[in-house]
Amino acid sequence: MRNNYDLSPFRRATVGLDRLFDMLENGMTEQAADNYPPLDLEQEANDRYRITLAVAGFRPDEIDITSQQNLLIVSGKKRQQDERSYVHRGIAARSFERRFALDDYVQVRSADLREGLLSIELVRELPERMKPRRIEIHGTEGAARLSDQRDPPANENQKDRVAA
Template sequence: MSRVSLFSAPFLLGFDAFEERFDRLAKATEGYPPYNIERTAVEGEGERYFIAIAVAGFARNDLEVIAEDNQLIVRGRQTEDGARQYLHRGIAARQFQRTFLLADGMRVEGAELKNGLLAITVYRPVTKPVARRIDITSIE
């Protein structure tokens, strides 16, 4: 049985890649690490988004932030220290990957690690609608 999707409507052309990304994001529902997203409007200039991800225990070199193909990918990898002997271990060395889908035109401006929070700034400038007349040619 074939799957019917909203994106398979005949008037939505070229959205198949968007549908694949959306499906991939829907499957990534793990709640670790927790995060906040805050939006502020910059009058006449656009919007800024601040993503704060709780990454306590991760050093700067353990984290990776990648903006690729309308996605923001944040990865964290901690390595086990075999020389340590724990009497109790309640804080595990975990790996994670958190993905955010970005709209067209959004730019990742930077990332900062401070007090156990990874703060990522994303900016969406105001875009003016573009309309152009398409010439019609005649084939005889």
């Protein structure tokens, strides 16, 4: 089943979200995705993730991991065919390619292949200029700092006045 959605009214009402709309439109037109090899996607901490792919039968030199801007591509291709005669072959040895869209500032930290599982560590690291920071307010009476305390709601002030 294919749905046709017109996202152009949303595109006109937003600034800087073109990539998001491109991903939505491309996702709607793609056919059912191949789910080989199976994978787990874990969030280990607020800005740390791990992708684990089950790649039984593949050696490290048969797997390629490519990180581009906002895209991670994991592909595998068996280098040589086995000369054995199988009665049943249940361990898949077909080539694969999995693509993962990465958020801004997400970087691949490491990749490890153990016991048929490929683990890829991802970390989101915001640059210093993107992190929240406190801004000082300067006036004619000297420097005043912004405070974390908020003014009480207007209805609380009214309760104090009525009680007085």
